[in-house]
Amino acid sequence: MREPSITQPGAAGRNLAASIAAARDELRGDIARGAGGRTVLERYSDRADVLLRQLFAEAPAPKAPVAVLALGGYGRRHLCLHSDIDLLILFGGAIGVSEEAFLRAFLHPLWDVGVVVGHQVRELSEFEQLETDNPEFLLALIDARPLAGARPLFDRFSSAFHTASTHAFILRSLLGLIDVRHAGFNDTLYQLEPDVKEAPGALRDLSATRTIALLTDPLLLRKGPTEPARFDDAEDFLLRVRSILHLEAGRNQNVLGHELQERTAELMGYPGAEAHQRVERLMSDYFRHARIVSRSLGWARRTAPLPVGPNLGLSRDGIRFMDPIQAARNPASWMCAFEAAVEHHTSVSEEALSCIQQHVDRYRADDFFPGTNDRAALVVFLKPTRGLYDRLSEMHDCGLLGRVFPEFQAISWRVVRDFYHKYTVDEHTLLTIRNLERLTGDVEPGRQRFANVLAGLSHTELLVLSLLLHDVGKWREDDHAVESERMADAALTRLQITGEARATVLFLIRHHIQMALVAFRRDTEDPDVVKEFADFVGTEDRLKMLCLITLADVGAVSPDTLTPWKEELLWRLYVDTYNHLTQRYGDERIGRNQAGLDRLTADLPADVTKPELERFVEGLPQRYLHLFAPAAIHQHVRLARNIRPDEVHVSLDRVDGAVWSLAVVTLDKPKLFSNICGVLSSFGMNILRGNALTNPNGLVLDVFHFTDDESFLEMNPDAPSRIAAVLADVVAGREDVAVRLRGRERGVLHSKSSIRFPPVVRAGNETSSRYTILDIVAPNELGLLYRISRVIAEHGCDVDLVLIATEGGKAIDVFHLTQRGAKLTEAEQLALTSDLQRTLEEIR
Amino acid sequence: MKLIKSIVRPNKVDEVKDALAKLNIAGMTVTEVRGHGKQKGHTAIYRGKEYNVSLLPKMEIEVVVADAVADDVVKAIVTAARTGEIGDGRVFVLPVLESYRIRTGEREA
Numbered sequence: 001m002r003e004p005s006i007t008q009p010g011a012a013g014r015n016l017a018a019s020i021a022a023a024r025d026e027l028r029g030d031i032a033r034g035a036g037g038r039t040v041l042e043r044y045s046d047r048a049d050v051l052l053r054q055l056f057a058e059a060p061a062p063k064a065p066v067a068v069l070a071l072g073g074y075g076r077r078h079l080c081l082h083s084d085i086d087l088l089i090l091f092g093g094a095i096g097v098s099e100e101a102f103l104r105a106f107l108h109p110l111w112d113v114g115v116v117v118g119h120q121v122r123e124l125s126e127f128e129q130l131e132t133d134n135p136e137f138l139l140a141l142i143d144a145r146p147l148a149g150a151r152p153l154f155d156r157f158s159s160a161f162h163t164a165s166t167h168a169f170i171l172r173s174l175l176g177l178i179d180v181r182h183a184g185f186n187d188t189l190y191q192l193e194p195d196v197k198e199a200p201g202a203l204r205d206l207s208a209t210r211t212i213a214l215l216t217d218p219l220l221l222r223k224g225p226t227e228p229a230r231f232d233d234a235e236d237f238l239l240r241v242r243s244i245l246h247l248e249a250g251r252n253q254n255v256l257g258h259e260l261q262e263r264t265a266e267l268m269g270y271p272g273a274e275a276h277q278r279v280e281r282l283m284s285d286y287f288r289h290a291r292i293v294s295r296s297l298g299w300a301r302r303t304a305p306l307p308v309g310p311n312l313g314l315s316r317d318g319i320r321f322m323d324p325i326q327a328a329r330n331p332a333s334w335m336c337a338f339e340a341a342v343e344h345h346t347s348v349s350e351e352a353l354s355c356i357q358q359h360v361d362r363y364r365a366d367d368f369f370p371g372t373n374d375r376a377a378l379v380v381f382l383k384p385t386r387g388l389y390d391r392l393s394e395m396h397d398c399g400l401l402g403r404v405f406p407e408f409q410a411i412s413w414r415v416v417r418d419f420y421h422k423y424t425v426d427e428h429t430l431l432t433i434r435n436l437e438r439l440t441g442d443v444e445p446g447r448q449r450f451a452n453v454l455a456g457l458s459h460t461e462l463l464v465l466s467l468l469l470h471d472v473g474k475w476r477e478d479d480h481a482v483e484s485e486r487m488a489d490a491a492l493t494r495l496q497i498t499g500e501a502r503a504t505v506l507f508l509i510r511h512h513i514q515m516a517l518v519a520f521r522r523d524t525e526d527p528d529v530v531k532e533f534a535d536f537v538g539t540e541d542r543l544k545m546l547c548l549i550t551l552a553d554v555g556a557v558s559p560d561t562l563t564p565w566k567e568e569l570l571w572r573l574y575v576d577t578y579n580h581l582t583q584r585y586g587d588e589r590i591g592r593n594q595a596g597l598d599r600l601t602a603d604l605p606a607d608v609t610k611p612e613l614e615r616f617v618e619g620l621p622q623r624y625l626h627l628f629a630p631a632a633i634h635q636h637v638r639l640a641r642n643i644r645p646d647e648v649h650v651s652l653d654r655v656d657g658a659v660w661s662l663a664v665v666t667l668d669k670p671k672l673f674s675n676i677c678g679v680l681s682s683f684g685m686n687i688l689r690g691n692a693l694t695n696p697n698g699l700v701l702d703v704f705h706f707t708d709d710e711s712f713l714e715m716n717p718d719a720p721s722r723i724a725a726v727l728a729d730v731v732a733g734r735e736d737v738a739v740r741l742r743g744r745e746r747g748v749l750h751s752k753s754s755i756r757f758p759p760v761v762r763a764g765n766e767t768s769s770r771y772t773i774l775d776i777v778a779p780n781e782l783g784l785l786y787r788i789s790r791v792i793a794e795h796g797c798d799v800d801l802v803l804i805a806t807e808g809g810k811a812i813d814v815f816h817l818t819q820r821g822a823k824l825t826e827a828e829q830l831a832l833t834s835d836l837q838r839t840l841e842e843i844r
Numbered sequence: 845m846k847l848i849k850s851i852v853r854p855n856k857v858d859e860v861k862d863a864l865a866k867l868n869i870a871g872m873t874v875t876e877v878r879g880h881g882k883q884k885g886h887t888a889i890y891r892g893k894e895y896n897v898s899l900l901p902k903m904e905i906e907v908v909v910a911d912a913v914a915d916d917v918v919k920a921i922v923t924a925a926r927t928g929e930i931g932d933g934r935v936f937v938l939p940v941l942e943s944y945r946i947r948t949g950e951r952e953a
Contacts, residue, residue: 520855525931572901575888579889579890775892812891
């Protein structure tokens with residue numbers, strides 16, 4: 001049974017050919033009187049509607065609900081004499097035999113009588129995906145008008161189609177299409193033989209102007225440089241001219257050429273004794289109207305808010321709510337305004353800020369983040385980028401920041417009197433974030449080294465979050481860092497930030513002063529001071545974050561507090577600590593009765609015993625305890641159980657979106673590290689970071705984080721077991737990794753990074769008491785680690801420890817090497833580094 | 845009067861200040877400076893690249909004292925700022941010809 005109809009069929013149109021001929025004759029008569037403008041075309045469109053409804057009614061009903069929609073110019077009721085009749089035939093279900101029968105019955109009679117129909121047939125479900133490759137069709141849909149069939153189906157189409165993101169796409173496409181079209185006319189409307197449809201200032205521009213208003217601000221044209229009545233006059237004039245062109249040419253002809261100008265002027269009744277005088281008057285009128293259209297379009301393009309999100313538009317005064325009443329009821333959308341402002345490098349409009357300020361007190365913190373996506377969007381928003389300080393300041397000024405983070409409200413306009421601080425606590429806090437964001441984009445030359453540190457971090461939003469909350473404890477007079485940490489804990493719970501991220505933020509807040517104390521007050525040339533600080537921070541990432549927090553924090557105390565002198569002290573402490581963490585950790589091993597193991601043994605899983613765990617960690621670098629959470633360490637213990645020579649125990653997990661983690665436990669043997677890297681490369685895995693650790697008994701634990709760029713793991717359910725089997729075969733010597741890689745010779749051995757810089761290779765014996773330290777910094781690419789480790793293996797070096805990192809496109813690897821149980825001699829180092837340099841240069 | 849100008853490690857400023865306070869020397873000027881002495885800097889390595897660090901951060905402390913206590917002040921500074929390692933710094937003693945208090949224009953003895 002059909003759904004309720006849009007219209008019922010009329011009595012007219014039973015004889016289609018006669019009806020069409022009658023309608024066209026009537027239109028021809030009107031045009032010949034020079035009256036083929038808007039009113040006449042609307043009447044002609046209405047007659048076409050009647051005929052189509054009649055055909056619709058007479059066609060056999062399909063099983064699926066169906067609706068016929070008029071599109072484009074016909075949708076606007078401006079059907080010209082020889083224009084195509086553009087239709088969308090929309091089905092509410094799958095198109096089958098009965099639907100095809102309907103189409104034949106509906107369309108064939110039109111074709112039979114010579115009507116040119118531009119028809120599109122779609123199922124409603126097809127509108128779930130935007131047809132981005134067909135912007136002209138999407139534009140035509142903007143003017144869609146229901147002609148016949150199921151009204152509910154049309155309504156469903158409307159809600160699926162008219163979304164903010166679709167409107168934004170269409171608007172962008174429209175602006176692009178206008179530019180291309182205008183370029184075809186050398187961007188001038190003053191054409192001697194204008195195309196009254198396509199030329200600048202002609203009908204398509206007029207329609208584009210209306211579309212821009214419709215998509216952005218329906219009242220836009222009322223605010224424009226031209227009175228709406230004059231705009232309507234221009235439309236009527238252009239349609240009258242176009243109608244005459246169709247009539248005189250007998251086809252869809254839109255160019256007002258010289259040969260038609262006299263006749264057009266005559267039909268439109270221009271006075272003048274001579275034909276050229278009448279033509280001049282016609283053309284003068286044409287240019288006047290085209291200029292009105294052109295100016296209106298230009299103004300609309302400059303001023304219309306660009307849809308940038310649900311109920312959000314980008315206008316000259318920043319991001320605004322398209323519908324402030326709807327925005328007031330939806331606090332979850334407010335953060336979107338600030339996120340859009342950051343993304344589009346603009347501000348939030350005063351109007352939107354006033355709307356928020358007016359309603360903000362009605363809502364609680366949770367109302368701003370009702371869902372996981374909202375919280376995820378906040379995290380993205382907090383990544384340091386230019387404009388973040390300004391947006392956070394706007395949020396603070398309109399009261400939103402203190403609602404989203406009630407902890408921050410506690411330090412609003414808070415004055416703490418001391419000798420150094422020049423600003424209130426809230427402003428100091430926001431300035432720290434400004435200092436951080438100034439390490440992005442164009443960075444002042446002296447700060448580039450800190451900017452590089454920031455660029456090397458993956459979760460920079462944790463820095464902003466830490467800075468935002470680092471001084472909230474200053475609402476009290478006592479040790480503010482402790483109170484800030486306590487308050488931040490509640491905020492993190494609310495934002496559902498857990499695990500390592502949470503621990504990192506709390507660490508940074510609790511200890512945000514620590515690095516300044518060490519850098520500025522202690523003798524950082526003393527290796528013991530550096531070692532103590534390195535033990536305190538534990539990992540390179542925390543060191544980097546604390547360094548940046550310190551820089552941002554000290555710089556926000558007053559304009560003069562962060563002197564180049566202090567920056568230098570801070571940088572030196574950073575470098576010395578970084579070197580200690582990456583180059584000396586091999587000298588510091590976990591002892592038998594190591595303090596600090598309580599964290600691991602306090603909450604042991606049932607299948608792991610304390611002696612077993614202690615045996616496993618003994619002799620591994622102390623760094624191991626900083627690198628891995630207890631659960632990961634317990635898993636490593638399980639992997640190490642009953643390991644025998646040539647066996648490989650592995651675990652493979654997805655850790656963070658596209659990143660996978662592979663833990664490999666085996667017993668040491670020559671070329672082991674190179675072989676494992678080779679196996680991962682042979683499966684197309686791009687190694688991002690990791691650690692290779694060896695204990696004095698030859699137990700090897702390698703942990704790699706990598707991306708599966710070829711989706712091998714996604715597409716093959718048995719992928720983990722296949723990787724494990726190949727690893728076992730290669731490590732046991734049953735398969736040669738070089739043979740496996742032959743098929744990938746081009747990809748792995750000749751893969752080239754998209755970024756280019758001279759590789760750095762340096763070996764030295766000065767930092768570690770046990771190892772030769774090999775530093776490599778090179779453009780990252782597939783198979784790089786395999787190529788490096790193969791050269792190292794060829795030089796007979798044992799790889800005891802490896803630290804693998806990537807920052808952007810840069811691979812940063814630190815190897816701890818020995819040869820026959822001792823450090824490499826200078827000659828051996830030179831031979832190795834020369835070979836490595838050559839290998840890395842070859843692939844540049 | 846003597847102007848005693850000392851270049852010390854940054855972390856030694858507080859100890860020098862304490863030592864001077866014990867001699868009832870309250871007024872001083874402390875400036876962040878960079879330079880090198882016999883050390884002529886050193887080479888630092890970061891991510892495999894070597895950097896020549898020629899100017900090291902130091903603190904300059906200036907005090908003007910009566911001739912009679914100048915030796916004690918120098919001793920106090922040297923004792924407080926010493927670690928025994930290269931880079932401990934220098935103390936210079938200069939004569940001061942005249943001194944005026946800006947607020948009153950008064951010449952000090």
